[in-house]
Amino acid sequence: MSRPKNDTFLRALLREPVDFTPVWLMRQAGRYLPEYCETRKRAGNFLNLCKSPSLACEVTLQPLARYKLDAAILFSDILTIPDAMGLGLSFENGEGPRFERPLRSEWEIRDLTAPDPWDHLRYVMDAVSEIRRALDNSVPLIGFSGSPFTLACYMVEGAGSSDFRTVKTMLYDRPDLLHRILEINARAVTQYLNAQIESGVQAVMVFDTWGGALSDRAYREFSLAYLQQVVEGLHRSKDGERIPAIVFTKGGGQWLEDIAAIGYDAVGLDWTTDLSAARKRVGDKVALQGNMDPISLFASPEAVATEARKVIDAYGRGTGHVFNLGHGINQFTPPENVAVLVDTVHEYSRNRP
Ligand code: CP3
Numbered sequence: 001m002s003r004p005k006n007d008t009f010l011r012a013l014l015r016e017p018v019d020f021t022p023v024w025l026m027r028q029a030g031r032y033l034p035e036y037c038e039t040r041k042r043a044g045n046f047l048n049l050c051k052s053p054s055l056a057c058e059v060t061l062q063p064l065a066r067y068k069l070d071a072a073i074l075f076s077d078i079l080t081i082p083d084a085m086g087l088g089l090s091f092e093n094g095e096g097p098r099f100e101r102p103l104r105s106e107w108e109i110r111d112l113t114a115p116d117p118w119d120h121l122r123y124v125m126d127a128v129s130e131i132r133r134a135l136d137n138s139v140p141l142i143g144f145s146g147s148p149f150t151l152a153c154y155m156v157e158g159a160g161s162s163d164f165r166t167v168k169t170m171l172y173d174r175p176d177l178l179h180r181i182l183e184i185n186a187r188a189v190t191q192y193l194n195a196q197i198e199s200g201v202q203a204v205m206v207f208d209t210w211g212g213a214l215s216d217r218a219y220r221e222f223s224l225a226y227l228q229q230v231v232e233g234l235h236r237s238k239d240g241e242r243i244p245a246i247v248f249t250k251g252g253g254q255w256l257e258d259i260a261a262i263g264y265d266a267v268g269l270d271w272t273t274d275l276s277a278a279r280k281r282v283g284d285k286v287a288l289q290g291n292m293d294p295i296s297l298f299a300s301p302e303a304v305a306t307e308a309r310k311v312i313d314a315y316g317r318g319t320g321h322v323f324n325l326g327h328g329i330n331q332f333t334p335p336e337n338v339a340v341l342v343d344t345v346h347e348y349s350r351n352r353p
Contacts, residue, residue: 006139014242016289023324023341024069028069032329039055045093051171056076056127057127068343071139072140077097078150081123081192112180125353140202141201142202143201147223148189149182150208151188152178153210159353170308206248245264248267271291279315291325292341301336304341305340309344
């Protein structure tokens with residue numbers, strides 16, 4: 001299998017020379033696009049959309065039809081793993097995810113097992129194959145998973161949370177139980193990502209959205225250690241091509257050196273970290289992905305372009321930068337401004353003075 005026609009995203013992740021800065025956006029297929037809302041309505045709800053390979057393929061391609069993005073990301077959700085573990089996932093309209101059976105008691109935790117990705121998560125693998133066929137090697141396809149800790153947050157809380165009181169109380173009271181969940185999650189995430197790689201994704205990303213809610217000591221013990229366990233178990237190449245792996249801890253800027261040392265090819269940064277300082281801190285160890293404030297997309301087109309140029313200038317010349325937002329695109333983002341952003345990144349990085 002050869003690399004896609006536009007392989008700039010893969011080249012930047014592997015720190016090979018590039019002609020321009022590649023760009024994709026977290027949550028690029030989502031509710032800010034009217035065509036996404038239309039397809040979701042046809043599916044009935046968000047989970048049906050994830051579980052239908054042909055509809056998941058359709059929405060994966062929607063942002064690529066509008067914008068010259070340099071990568072596609074599998075349309076799915078990080079909560080497919082706990083759903084496959086039997087926790088009973090649902091998404092109430094506008095309320096976010098909810099689990100019917102959150103993990104609280106010792107016996108439930110002892111009974112937890114990693115799902116076979118070829119069985120309970122087969123629909124994800126089918127979506128990957130279908131998307132690869134539809135992309136026809138134009139741009140690379142990114143696969144993803146939640147981190148063991150971020151998945152545990154939802155599994156124990158049973159929903160999103162502002163303070164993670166339940167899972168963090170478990171961390172302090174019964175660290176053995178949380179470690180048991182994290183061990184199983186790490187195995188589940190590794191097997192899930194390897195199955196996605198087997199099915200055709202050309203890069204993988206691990207979303208550690210809530211690692212930044214932990215204390216310094218707890219982050220190392222309960223998130224970073226398991227992020228490392230995952231990357232050590234990943235298949236790093238397929239058909240002779242390297243499969244780059246990206247890790248993103250939101251709010252993880254203060255741990256950048258440590259995150260860069262665990263074995264991923266690239267580290268995602270949110271908008272609170274200075275990109276030029278970050279580059280100096282990691283040297284040539286990893287590529288960096290990020291980190292424009294997603295809310296800057298609500299400003300005028302001129303301000304959006306100015307902000308994009310500032311992010312590119314902050315990274316500086318040379319390879320190793322994948323342009324992205326510092327977190328997922330907001331659902332109320334004006335779609336026209338995304339076109340301004342993508343075109344500015346390409347034009348400015350190609351023709352820098
Ligand atoms: O980036 C992409 O385009 C791929 C799709 C993708 C989704 N979720 C689709 C989605 C990805 C990569 C995710 C990851 C995800 N899901 C994360 C990690 C990244 C992050 O945003 O921090 C997390 C924490 C989740 C869990 C999740 N899924 C929440 C908390 C919610 C509700 C909040 C919200 O934005 O509505 C979801 C739902 C979700 N996942 C939507 C989409 C497009 C919106 C649901 C809808 O259409 O109603």
